[in-house]
Amino acid sequence: xxxxxARATPRRSRAVLALLCVTVLWGWTFVWMKQALDTTRxxxxxxxxxCGIGLFMTLRFGLAALAMLALPAVRADLTPGAWRGGLxxxxxxxxxxxxxxxxxxxxxPAVSAFLTSLYVLFTALLNALRERKPxxxxxxxxxxxxxxxxGFIGGPPPQVTRWFGAGSSSDAAGFGRAEWxxxxxxxxxxxxxxxxxxWTKREKPLPVTFTQFVVVAIGxxxxxxxxxxxxxxxxxxxxxxxxxERGFWLPLLLSSSxxxxxxxSLMNLFQRDLDPVRAAIVYAIxxxxxxxxxxxxxxxxxxxxxxxxxxxxxxxxxxxxxxxxWMQRRGAR
Numbered sequence: 001x002x003x004x005x006a007r008a009t010p011r012r013s014r015a016v017l018a019l020l021c022v023t024v025l026w027g028w029t030f031v032w033m034k035q036a037l038d039t040t041r042x043x044x045x046x047x048x049x050x051c052g053i054g055l056f057m058t059l060r061f062g063l064a065a066l067a068m069l070a071l072p073a074v075r076a077d078l079t080p081g082a083w084r085g086g087l088x089x090x091x092x093x094x095x096x097x098x099x100x101x102x103x104x105x106x107x108x109p110a111v112s113a114f115l116t117s118l119y120v121l122f123t124a125l126l127n128a129l130r131e132r133k134p135x136x137x138x139x140x141x142x143x144x145x146x147x148x149x150x151g152f153i154g155g156p157p158p159q160v161t162r163w164f165g166a167g168s169s170s171d172a173a174g175f176g177r178a179e180w181x182x183x184x185x186x187x188x189x190x191x192x193x194x195x196x197x198x199w200t201k202r203e204k205p206l207p208v209t210f211t212q213f214v215v216v217a218i219g220x221x222x223x224x225x226x227x228x229x230x231x232x233x234x235x236x237x238x239x240x241x242x243x244x245e246r247g248f249w250l251p252l253l254l255s256s257s258x259x260x261x262x263x264x265s266l267m268n269l270f271q272r273d274l275d276p277v278r279a280a281i282v283y284a285i286x287x288x289x290x291x292x293x294x295x296x297x298x299x300x301x302x303x304x305x306x307x308x309x310x311x312x313x314x315x316x317x318x319x320x321x322x323x324x325x326w327m328q329r330r331g332a333r
Contacts, residue, residue: 015273019282022263027289029259030109031299032251037104039247044237051231052248053101054224055239057094058217059252064260065213068206077207085199086211092192093212094219099185106178110300113290114149114310115182121146122190123280124320130194138327142320149312190280196268197276205268213260281322284314 033056040052068074104112121142128134199208242248271279287310294300 011273015270015279016282018266018270019274019279020285022266023283023286024289025259025263026283026286027113028293029255030104030113030290031293031297032255032259033101034104034109034112034299036248036251036255037101039245040242041105043242043245043248044233044239047231048233048237048242049105050102050227051224051233051239052242053098054220054222054227055242056101056248056252056255057097057220058224059220060217060256060260061213061220062217063253063256064264065210065217067257067261068210068213068265071206073204074206074210077204078211079203079207081203082207083211085203085208086213087215088195089192089199089208090212090215090219092188092195094216096185096188096192097216098219098223099181099188103178103181103185106176107182108300109294110287110291110302110306110310111179112182113287114306114313115179116186116189117284117287117313118146118183118186119189119193120280120284120318121316121320122187123193123276126190126194127276138319138323141323142316142318145312145316145319149309149314149316193271193276193280193283196271197279200268200272205272206265209265209268212264281318284318287314 036056037049037052040049040056044052100112100116103115107115124142274282291300291302291306291310295302300306
């Protein structure tokens, strides 16, 4: 083993450990966002959910940006390149989180987490397209397993139930708007992983982390302004009343400090030491933590379909990534 590869191995090990910590924090985030959304619906009514999402995104990333600005290393390196990188990473992050939070209005934290884990598969597909390589057979098998898992995680789709005569279609949860929004967020998060890989290898990670927070906070404020302009809240339902609720401000503070400042700083600092596809494999552990936290806090009442669909999703993600990697190493030997 050369000295370069010897130095690289501990660096990659530290990166894997750091990204595993990120998955734990993000696993909790699904529950925190769900708590904030439930409180928003209770205070502002269903018509005020979009306002609550915009407010949550603005404050979550605005507070995170202020916290990052306190670091001298951030203020000293706010170069034009850091702002460009933050713009592209921030736009991807904004799109992913907005789709995820709107999707969470109609699915449980565990289902959201498992569907979001499709970004592992999407990362592999986009990476293959970027490198102009034909999809590996394992990628196709992984796609089939993940598609099955996504379709059955909430129960058999109504069409399948009707085909096999296994009860009425009302017995199945079906696959609706919330699920499709969550799959859309998974695709955008795959783009976010690849964009993060590109820019954090080109610019210093911490300034880029700050600038991406600024971009997402501005996007959240625009979302809030647009939603407030298009929404007539019920009498007495105000954003100040929402901010006074513990069910909103506590998840907000936890999401901002732990899932945003800490988790995304770790991601930007350490993901660059791994191949983006390998990083996505580590991130695939995230829904496991989300499911365990959701069950422990009473947000989940898991059926066997959650485990069947979730297991198929995880298996599809891991097969799509680990089999080609194993075959590559075997061929090298």
